[in-house]
Amino acid sequence: MMTPETQKQLKITDVSAKKLDKLNLNTAWDLVLHLPLRYEDETHIMPIKDAPIGVPCQVEGEVIHQEVTFKPRKQLIVQIADDSGSVLFLRFIHFYASHQKQMAAGKRIRAVGEIKHGFYGDEMIHPKIRDAESSGLAESLTPIYPTVNGLNQPTLRRIIQTALDVTPLHDTLPDALLGRLKLPHLAESLRLLHSPPPSFTIHQLSDGALPAWQRLKFDELLAQQLSMRLARQKRVSGTAAALGGDGTLTQALRHALPFALTDAQERVVSEIRRDMAQTHPMHRLLQGDVGSGKTIVAALSALTAIESGAQAAVMAPTEILAEQHFIKFKQWLEPLGLEVVWLSGSQRKKPKTKPKPNSPTVPSKSPSARTPCFQTTSSSKIWAW
Structure with missing residues (x-):
């Protein structure tokens, strides 16, 4: 929630602060980095006959007719004509008496919105309306921000401008890095994106190729990489038991396999074994297509832990997959004198803690210190320790 000091500094009411909190905008920097979703061009008037279909634009004309219809539902229909005599319909499904007064016959108004082909002809539905005689044209493209109900665009623009x-x-x-990468300064980039001058087109601002956008993207990627580097340093600073293993079980399994490992499998097994021998936790994701041989890599990694006097557990996302792993690991590891145990979430607590003798789905005895366990959980990651 926004602090009272920030509210006072930015001249924000309690009601607006609550609305901003829904957008997670609680500091001045949050507001500065709340970038426009799109832009509207209110810097010039588009003749009605030249206005494109489906593209936001601003037109100006005199109200020549206004009526409230009830078919197919209650709505306000306003007809305007510009200086060339071209006519445009404005349709409002939700309206008040103030809207009817603002768009009374004879009034000259500006309408901002998208023109569509409608029942009455070319029309704008719920356009933004301004009095043409009392309001001047905008000096820059108008930013449109992500917002919530009760926080209108003018209020949000004013708050963001104050934060800037x-x-x-x-x-x-x-500066040397910015010059080499041809990137603008942060302040210049933010001010341009929040208040772009008329010389910039909506297309330039929307395709992301503008140097101002490139600068913010660079900062975002840099922050992400720095965060990952800090997280990696934090992980490395943690301690864990080194699981080097003597290689007896892994070599025995390799000799028993009816196939040889691929170069990629050999490389990954070596990297995992090296990580497990460190005194800090391993943090690794093994990625490969279906049938590429991830399961045998997991089995060899589990054996490294068992060689070091530890237990190993492999977790699968579904019970079916866990059972498949259970069968495969039994084929591989039981000839090595190891007992393989299957635990599933569907089992009751008692069989998990005190398995019945000769049960086909649980161990006939409690796992020893050299027993790998295979358990189903909601996680799809494979862990070995």
Whole structure:
């Protein structure tokens, strides 16, 4: 939630602060980085006859007719004509008496919205309306922000502009790097995206190729990489038992296999074995297509843990897959003198803790210190320790 100090600094009411909280906008920097979803061009008037279909535009004309119809539902129909005599219909399904007064016959108004082919002819549905005689044209493209009910665009634009004015937009990147990458400064980029001048087209601002967009994308990727680097350093600083293994079980399984490992499998097994021998936790995702041989890699990794005097567990996302692994691991590991145990979420607690003798789905005795366990959980990751 926004602090009272920030509310006072940005001149935000309690009601607006609650609306902003729904958008997770609670600091001045949150607001500065709340970028437009799109832009509307209200810097010039488009003749009605030249206005494109399906593209936001601004037209101006005199109200020549207004009526409330009830077919197929209650709605306000306003007809305007510009100086060339071209006519456009404005349709409002939700309206108040103030709207009817604002668009009374003879009034000159501006309408901003998308023109579509309608029942009455070319029309705008619920366009944004301004009094043409009392309001001037916008000096820059109008940003349209993601918002919530009760927080309109003018209010959000004013709040963001205030945040831009009071927030020190210090650059974190050296000028030499910006020059080499041909990227603008952060303050320049943010101000341009929030208040682009008329010289920029909506297309330029929307395709993401603008240097201002490129600068923010660069900062986002840099922050992501730095976060990953810090997380990696934190993981490395943790401690875990080193599981080196003497290689006896892994070599025995290799000799018993009716196939040889591929070069990729050999490389991955070596990397995993090296990671497990470290004194910090392993953090690795093994990726491969169906049938590429991930299961045998998991089995060899489990044997490395067992060689070191530990147990190993392999978790599968479904009970069917866990049972398939159970059968495969029994074929591979029982000839090595190891007992393979299957535990599933559908089992009752007692069989899990005190398995019945000769049960086909649970061990006939409690797992020893050298027993790999295979358990189904909601996780799809494979862990070996």
